[in-house]
Amino acid sequence: MISRLLYHLGRYIEWHAQIYKIQGSWKMYYKETLRQMYDIGIGSLTIVLIISVFIGAVTAIQISYQLGGGLIPDYYIGYIVRDMTIIELAVTFTCLVLAGKVGSNMAAEIGGMRQKEHIDAMEIMGVNTSSYLVLPKIIAALFTIPLLVFLAAFVSIVGGYLATVGTGMFTHASYTKGLRTYFDSYNIFMMFIKSVTFAYILTSVSCYQGYFVKGGSIELGQASTRAVVYSDILILVFDYLIAVVLTI
Amino acid sequence: MIKISNIHKSFGENEVLKGIDFVFEQGKTNLIIGKSGAGKTVLLKILVGLFKPSKGTVLYSDLDFFNLTKKQLTELRKEVGMLFQGNALFDSMTVEENIRFPMDMFTSMTTKEKQMNVNRVLERVSMTGINAKFPSEISGGMQKRVGIARAIVLNPKYLFCDEPNSGLDPKTSITIDDLISQITKEYNITTVINTHDMNSVMEIGDNICLLELGKLAWQGRKEEVLDTKNEDLHNFIFASPFLQRLKNQALK
Incomplete structure (x- = not known):
């Protein structure tokens, strides 16, 4: 098992040298990047919005339940919801969901191209397929996923507002006072670093699984599943590592 | 022209190609024929560089395909066209x-x-x-x-076709064969077709190489096919009972 892990790690790292070797027209890369941006960004907007509203709503209700009793001031709910969503929940939830939606799609798309000989066709033409098929996806993800995460954080805070102020649990004034209290812009920086790192992980790991797929439809399904599982595990591992490094 | 010399290819213990020598001629439709598992697809993939041979050389005119510089390879790639079995559109x-x-x-x-x-x-x-x-x-x-x-x-100067007739009705197959043959003559290109379609062999086979268990079993032109005494080629052509019956009737 360790030798397999090392084999894939080595191949994954070695493969990166190919990804950044651009061959052919920049215009084609640009066009493909825009297409990927649309697919990742617009294509994931609805699911990200739905999840974010509920993340914020549930966080606000759970926190108020656990800290209720009058010991903690009401406005702390807004403050905790804001920081939890910005530092952790919006970015991690969004990227775990995107690993499932976007990551599995990328693995299936590239794996399907491998099986239908599209990759062979491009290679015979002289295209560096590692680069042309993967780099636009990585660039698109690095731009769009942080934007989705920022949006998710905002919508989560709104979700918390709707669940508490909207139902009369707290007042508008106390929730918004909490949102403005103890704000540290460093947390936004942490969210950005996490979103960029997770975007890179979920894209490159998923593309790796699709690119090197062998066999038929069963293997393609397995590769797609592996793309999601490995991306999720790595996202959680790097979530911990970034938290350690950036909060010391 | 593409010249291959002493091509060997193994996948682990399994030796698929066992020392193939052949010249694919310019301006002609060169056919690689043989039963399933004979090594046709592997040979075609070696010719286009998707597989590297375990041993042997592939010369495009006088360029050694597997020892080209990156620039030479990029230039050569522009001179190669390929039609895939599943089209790969x-x-x-x-x-x-x-x-x-x-x-x-x-x-x-x-x-x-x-x-x-x-x-x-x-x-x-x-x-x-x-x-x-x-x-x-x-x-x-x-x-x-x-x-x-x-x-x-x-x-392109080189056109490769992997089973261009697979999945097509006989009439469309003939049309595709004719089209490839015409284009070959028109552009004076080296065309290599991997097929087991007997109609293609008899109609457009200017230069044919028969593979049997990874070895070159026979080579020649379409005009020589029916007169050959080569047992492997004979078995390949008359594998169909229908053709066997036709042959027996003709002999009668």
Whole structure:
């Protein structure tokens, strides 16, 4: 098992040298990047919005339940919801969901191209397929996923507002006072670093699984599943590592 | 012209090709024939560089394919076109975008020049007017023609076809064979076709190589096929009971 892990790690790292070797027209890369941006960004907007509203709503209700009793001031709910969503929940939830939606799609798309000989066709033409098929996806993800995460954080805070102020649990004034209290812009920086790192992980790991797929439809399904599982595990591992490094 | 010498290829313990020597001639349709598992596809993939041989050389004119510099390889790639068994047309692109792909990727042609080239090759394969259609919207035979159009759009010197007749009805097969043969003569290119279609062998086989269990079992022209005493070729041709019956009737 360790030798397999090392084999894939080595191949994954070695493969990166190919990804950044651009061959052919920049215009084609640009066009493909825009297409990927649309697919990742617009294509994931609805699911990200739905999840974010509920993340914020549930966080606000759970926190108020656990800290209720009058010991903690009401406005702390807004403050905790804001920081939890910005530092952790919006970015991690969004990227775990995107690993499932976007990551599995990328693995299936590239794996399907491998099986239908599209990759062979491009290679015979002289295209560096590692680069042309993967780099636009990585660039698109690095731009769009942080934007989705920022949006998710905002919508989560709104979700918390709707669940508490909207139902009369707290007042508008106390929730918004909490949102403005103890704000540290460093947390936004942490969210950005996490979103960029997770975007890179979920894209490159998923593309790796699709690119090197062998066999038929069963293997393609397995590769797609592996793309999601490995991306999720790595996202959680790097979530911990970034938290350690950036909060010391 | 492509000359291969002493080509060996193994996958682990399994030796698929066992020392093949052959010359694929320019301006001719060169056929690689043989039973399933004989090593035809592996040989074709070696010729186009998708597999590296375990031993042996592949010479394109006088260039050793597996010892080229990166620049030489990039230049040579532009001279190679390939038609795949499953066509390998990109699903997300229209017919026009598929044909334009090699031009968009590797040339500095203007949009007008690219458009002219697309129309020229589509006209050549009798497929005008389908520019805006997606591969899923056209039939298998039409997809083959579009595949040929994409393969010849950069005026290649070498054309490779992997089982161009598979999945086609006999009439469409003949049309595709004729088209490939005409294009070969017209452009004076080296065409290599991997097939087990006997009609192709008898109609367009200018230069044929029969593989049997990874070895070259016979080579010759279509005119020599029926007169041969080669047992492997004889078994291959008359594998079908229908052809066997026809032969027996003819002999009577």
